[in-house]
Amino acid sequence: MSARPELITIEGVTKRYLTSSGPVDALHDVSLSVEEGAFCTLIGPSGCGKSTLLGMLGGLVTPDRGRLLVDGRPVTGPDPRRVATVFQEAGLFPWRTTLQNVEFGLELQGVPAERRRQTAAELLGPLGLSGFAEKYPRELSGGMKQRVAIGRALALDAKILLMDEPFGALDEQTRLLMGEWLLDIWRRTRKTVIFVTHSLHEALFLSTRVAVMTARPGRIKTALDLTMEYPRAMESSEMVALRAKLWSEIREESLRAMR
């Protein structure tokens, strides 16, 4: 696995926000590298800069210091052909149908209507949205909305998928199912995923690598490589031990963040 080339390199990235109530150090000297095809999960207390880091990779936020390389090239702005982002809120356009939402990115790129319609329609099957092409977001359940958002990101066929707590707003059962579904999609498309979650279960069930971040200003505290086969038996003694280890790391930071 470690023979694979590095697709994403983050080096010494620092970010400070200037707010009306003073400066906020969101990230401090963060370095991380992610191999092609990896499923890398970021986990850490709220406000530790996970979204900021994803925003940087997506080209929406510029770092104060350090650099970010994707495929050996520095990130200078949004580049949907290489990096696609899924946000915590589905962020569907309420005036567009499922199909129109999925094809939105292609539309922005100027792909002809015929072709983008076809690409989007082909995605609906794997998204489990076959019967919902003409529905508007308000007619969809929370899990469906999030799948449409993921479909919209997949439509451009970027190598890298950034997912910022994509299942954070869903109920637990839906969440578990969405995790299984995402695992399936990832294994089929072989994308490189950077995934933010608060769920230990999701982190252990999905990831090839878990990076634990410290309380603000966020740094990478530890990174674990997970080599178990998929689908993983979550009750195996190995997993239970890992889970305990991960929890103790996160617990410490969450406690610090609460103070």
Add this chain to the structure above:
Amino acid sequence: MTVVGLRLGLLALFLAIWEIAGRKVNPLLGVPPSAVLPSLRDLLLLRSYPDLPASLWLTIREIGTAYALAVAAGLGCGFVLGMHRLVGRAWGPMLAALYAVPAVVWYPSLMLFFGLDAASKIAFGFLLGFFPIALAVLAGIRQVNPQLVVVARAYGAGTATVFRRVMLPAMLFTLVGGLRTGLVLCVIGVVVGEILGSKAGMGALINHAYGLLRTGDYVALVLVTLVLVVGSDVLASLLERRARRWTE
């Protein structure tokens, strides 16, 4: 900081352009700011219009009377409509439909009925102020969570207590907003009434200056009236803040 600077700069630029353009085009009609200052001085020293205080006082009295009537009638009407579901459902939309008529169409009738004196201005101010107050009461009552009323009743609260402890705090936000809008509209109603036809008050002075093409005086009188308008709104917003604190 830069925002405030830009705001002031914009204001200065606006006045400068007005000054230059006003002088160039037609100093009489353009009324450059520099021409207003002497007029304003003469006005405030009671040289140009010695009856300024009397006029101002008359306008204030008209506003006060109109507002008092609007508050009384607006609250009364709003509560009657709000408490009786059927009446409210029937009359509410009718009130709203009347609200969709530009109020100034009523003014000629009021002038005919009440004459050119204060009464027609008071009536018009009342008419404008009444609607937002009545509609705010209606909206406020609709905002009260019926669950809360049930809970309060279950704890043995009487009608008066329910009203004071549950309904009033829940609707106060909307109610006070309506009272404030009502005041603004009362002021506008009285001023509109005076300008459309009157023998006394600020509007009459403004019309006098305009009729004689004393444009400097006209602008000065408008500025004084604006102080009245802005002052009343500031007063209302202070009361609004007080009321908010009282609910918390």
Add this chain to the structure above:
Amino acid sequence: MRVRILQIVTVIAALGVWEVVARMGWVDPLFVPAPSAVAPALLKIGRGALAGLADTLGKTAVAYVLSVVLGVSAGVAVGSIRLLREVLSPYVIAFYGIPKILVLPWIVLLLGYGTTPAVFYGVLHGFFPIMVLVMGAVRDVDRTLVAVARSLGATTWQLYWKVLLPAIVPSVLGGMRLGVVFCLLGVLVVEMFAGVRGMGHVLGSYANGFQAPELFAATALVSAASIAIVLALDHLNDRLSRWRG
């Protein structure tokens, strides 16, 4: 159903009471004519009043179109550019709140009598509420939608056309509903103050001539027209929002 009945009963009762009061001579019929006297007056003023109404509505339509176009454009521009918004919003709010009647004499001095001051003053009334509403709507557009579009590589142009504008459609419709009454108000006020034609002028001259039945009839006519316009806009709004959800 009961609501409708009560509404009809209310109107009939009000007219009845008014009729009785006027017949009994409790109010001076010179000032308050009975409904039975207003109805024939409506027929009598018919053509002249309708011409006046047409004139007023024509000016209102021009003012309205200008208000909507200018108000929406200004609202979008100022709402979407942060610096512009921060610098200008106090002025916009101030202009929105100031009683415009105070500048009316000046407008008439500058623009004279006739159509131009009426349209201008109508726009002055219609523009600001629409702009303020649109400005707020643009400012409050869901940030996630903007982030999504940007992350998918939207250009500035695409951000406006494909995200901002569709997102504010409901507010624009709301502003259009609000604006029409303001425009009509502005036009009527000018006609009353310095009109030579139009419904405002008609109303004013009936009042000055103590022609109460005619005045009441004309007032009823404008009110009905205004309510009809607003109800039509509401209906349109309903249809549109059902269609787009």
